[in-house]
Amino acid sequence: MISTRELTKDFVVSRTETVHAVRxxxxxxxxxxxxxxxxxxxxxxxxxxxxxxTLIGPTSGTATVAGYDVTSHxxxxxxxxxxxxxxxxxxxxxxxxxxxxxxxxxxxxxxxxAKRRAEELLDGLELKDLAxxxxxxxxxxQRRRLDVAMGLVHAPxxxxxxxxxxxxxxxxxxxxxxxxxxxxxxxxxxxxxxxHYLDEADSMAERVVVVDHGEVIADDTAEALKTRLAGxxxxxxxxxxxxxxxxxxxxxLPGAREFETAGDQVSLRVTDGPAALPILLGAAQQYxxxxxxxxxxxxxxxxxxxxxxxxxxxxxxxxxx
Ligand SMILES: Nc1ncnc2c1ncn2[C@@H]1O[C@H](COP(=O)(O)OP(=O)(O)OP(=O)(O)O)[C@@H](O)[C@H]1O
Numbered sequence: 001m002i003s004t005r006e007l008t009k010d011f012v013v014s015r016t017e018t019v020h021a022v023r024x025x026x027x028x029x030x031x032x033x034x035x036x037x038x039x040x041x042x043x044x045x046x047x048x049x050x051x052x053x054t055l056i057g058p059t060s061g062t063a064t065v066a067g068y069d070v071t072s073h074x075x076x077x078x079x080x081x082x083x084x085x086x087x088x089x090x091x092x093x094x095x096x097x098x099x100x101x102x103x104x105x106x107x108x109x110x111x112x113x114a115k116r117r118a119e120e121l122l123d124g125l126e127l128k129d130l131a132x133x134x135x136x137x138x139x140x141x142q143r144r145r146l147d148v149a150m151g152l153v154h155a156p157x158x159x160x161x162x163x164x165x166x167x168x169x170x171x172x173x174x175x176x177x178x179x180x181x182x183x184x185x186x187x188x189x190x191x192x193x194x195x196h197y198l199d200e201a202d203s204m205a206e207r208v209v210v211v212d213h214g215e216v217i218a219d220d221t222a223e224a225l226k227t228r229l230a231g232x233x234x235x236x237x238x239x240x241x242x243x244x245x246x247x248x249x250x251x252x253l254p255g256a257r258e259f260e261t262a263g264d265q266v267s268l269r270v271t272d273g274p275a276a277l278p279i280l281l282g283a284a285q286q287y288x289x290x291x292x293x294x295x296x297x298x299x300x301x302x303x304x305x306x307x308x309x310x311x312x313x314x315x316x317x318x319x320x321x
Contacts, residue, residue, distance in 0.1 A: 001158055001190045002029035002052065007061035008214075009047050021047040023214035024061065029192060031157075034184065036205030037194045038301065040313055044214040045194040046086065049160050052192070053083045066158050082151035082159040086166070096138070097122060097131035100149055107154040114153075121149040124186065125179050141172030145179060152183060159184075161193035165200065173197075177204060198301040198313060210305060217308050222301060229307045230299035231255055232273025234280065236266045237293040246291070249283045264292070273298070 009022040022044040029035055037045050050056045052065050054074035063070045066080035094102070100121055104114030122128045125145045130138065138146060144164060151159060164180065165173040181204070184191055195201050201208050202222045210218040210225070218225055238246050246266050250256055255271030270276040273296035284291050305313040 001031045001033070002027065002063070002065050002192065004028075004052070004063040005061055007048070007051060007063050008059045009044075009051060009056065010059045021214055022051070022058075025211075025214075025216055027209065027216065027219070029190060031190050032188065033207060034191045034205050035193070035207045035209060036201035037192065037209045037211055038196075038198070038201045038305075038313070039194075039211035040311075041196075043211045045211055046162055047214075048211070049083075049162050049192070049194060053081060053160050054078055055083075079154070080157055082154070082156035084147045084151040084159070084161045084164060086162045092134070092136040094135055095131065096127055096133050096135060096146055099135060099146070100153060103150050103153045109154070117153055117155075121152055124183060125149045139172075141168050141175060144168060144172075144176055148176070148180060148183070152187070155187060156189065157187075158190045158192070161191065163194055163196065166196065173200070196313075202301050208301065210301075210308065212305075212309055218304065225301065225304045226299045227271075230303035231257075231269045231271050232276075232299060233258075233267055233269050233297040233303075234273055234277060235295045235297060236280075236291050237264050238266055238289065238291055240264060242289050245287065245289045246280075246284060249287065249289065250280055252283075253280060269299075 004025055004027045007022060007025045008020070011019040011021055013019055025048060037048065039045050047056070051058050051070060052063055054070050054077050057071060065077045068076040068080070070077055097118060100118035101114050104117050105111070109117060122131050125148060127142065127145055127149060130142060135143070135146065148161070148164065161180070165176050168176060177200070180191070183189065206221060208220065208222050208225060209216055218229065220228070234250070236246060243261050243266055247259055250259070250268050253270045253276045256268055258269040260267045277294055277296055281291060281294060302313050305311070
């Protein structure tokens with residue numbers, strides 16, 4: 001569905017400054033996949049999406065989207081894809097139903113088909129009761145649902161969503177996701193989205209592409225990334241006098257690293273927490289080191305990012321992630 005090779009984008013800002021926004025991204029997305037592109041502010045996510053949706057041309061490299069080259073056949077690409085950008089595309093003073101109908105006509109549907117499609121989407125995205133409202137009167141969540149509906153008017157087989165849920169409260173985010181996933185199933189769509197929300201990428205996407213400084217630095221399922229790149233954290237409660245002894249025993253565990261102590265807590269990262277914990281507790285018992293409590297914490301995608309870059313994605317974003 002998407003295939004890029006060494007895709008780059010430079011922005012010449014001034015005679016002395018060029019921003020290398022995307023530095024050689026090679027990516028393949030199969031039909032039906034739901035891919036989240038994750039990365040800090042300025043990583044190159046939006047620029048990549050804008051190239052794939054033909055809004056800007058690449059500086060070098062190639063990209064084929066839905067069977068067409070983005071540089072030589074941009075209008076064919078546009079016909080196959082839907083794009084929901086960060087800004088809102090709909091006109092503020094227009095009515096919700098009219099906006100959807102008008103979008104259908106722009107995409108070449110005849111009046112009857114445009115009307116039918118608008119009704120179908122109003123229904124599917126729970127906007128039916130709001131059809132006569134002006135766009136400017138919608139709440140943030142309703143507005144975002146309308147944006148998604150606008151992107152789906154021409155029944156694209158591939159949908160790009162640029163930060164679809166940014167700024168929404170958790171309830172509206174969950175609601176928007178319900179709708180996106182339902183639409184995906186109904187229309188058998190491939191979806192590529194960007195997000196800052198680690199939990200969203202973790203739970204919704206089947207595949208996470210981590211971008212940093214214009215490059216792909218990891219690409220796999222969230223589970224695989226977490227297991228391979230971060231590992232589990234073990235937390236043990238032991239009396240301070242026993243910290244050194246428990247550490248000595250824990251150092252023998254496969255992949256043991258990142259030891260931390262705070263109060264009566266000792267924690268460390270291991271490759272496989274559920275397998276390592278009984279081994280460590282057995283050893284502690286054998287050598288007479290009392291352990292009051294023990295927990296295994298699965299890593300987060302932020303741990304993955306930290307592991308890859310030495311930075312926390314939460315800090316890098318400077319906003320809720
Ligand atoms: N039109 C432009 N002119 C100059 N520089 C640009 C332009 N568009 C983007 N950039 C720069 O390119 C880099 C990548 O920006 P991009 O918007 O792709 O990042 P992003 O990962 O989508 O970030 P965010 O999460 O903040 O949206 C940034 O340094 C940005 O300032």
